[in-house]
Amino acid sequence: MSRIWIYLFSALCALVLSGVYQVKGVEVLTSSELEAVNGTNVRLKCTFKSTHPLSEEKTSVSWSFQPLRKTTAEMIFHYQESAYPPTKGLFKDHAVWSGDVMNGDGSITLQDVQFNFNGTYSCQVRNPPDIQGFASEISLRVVQKVSFSEIGILAIAVGGSIGIILLILIVYIIVRVFRRYDNDMGVEMEDHRSKDQMLCERTSDK
Incomplete structure (x- = not known):
């Protein structure tokens, strides 16, 4: 009798373990940080992938906010x-849907962002039987104006240096062309003078 119970228990454990193994999490992706100017709109992009087909009826997207x-x-x-x-x-008339579930997009847009929108936004997706264990988070920073990152400043500096070098090169080429043109004109005028002088000498000899 005890063996029967052992067999039943083993079979039940096997079924439970196989069911747990087949349930996988939905892969959710967001940017880690985002900056927005006060009074503008910003899209909180959230994309996801599931091992099971997506459907409007079963797939759900939830957003939460932690100030x-x-x-x-x-x-x-x-x-x-x-x-x-x-x-x-806080988000009444500010948060609107801008995603497309069937294309793996669970994004929302915050309209007319305010300084008190600073905080962490979490995107969580469920698509049974896939379950989402961990939400993907975005840290939003609302600023008065967009600040340039160090990489942006470096890119501007490099671009400005290249622009100055190109401008100097163009001016140098133009100066060289004009100088060459002036020299050619001088040589041509000198030739004309020489020919005129020779004609005058020949005329006087006659």
Whole structure:
């Protein structure tokens, strides 16, 4: 009798383990940091991949927001078949759907961003039987004006240096061309003078 129970227990464990093994997480990707100018619109891009076919009925996207210096997050947007934007709170009339579930896009757009939108935004996707274990996060920084990164400053400096070098080279070529033209004109005028002088001498000899 004990052997029967052992066999049943082993079979049950095998079924459970096989089921757990087949359930895989949805791969969710976002940029880690994003900067936006106060009063403009910014798109929080979130793309995802699933091992199972996507569908409007089953696939869902949820966005949450965690303000700076706070440890708790609040749900601000949900999509499943249709968009469910916030009806109250900080993001009312600011968060709109801009994704396409069937193409693996769960993005939203924040309109007229404010300074109190600074914080961490989490994108979570579910597509049963795939489950999402970890949400992908974006750290948004709202600024008065766009600041240039060190790479951007370096690119501007290099581009400016190349532009100055090209300008000097163009001026040098133009000067050389004009000098050559002046020299050719001088030689041609000297030839004309020599010919005129020779004609005068021949005329006087006659």
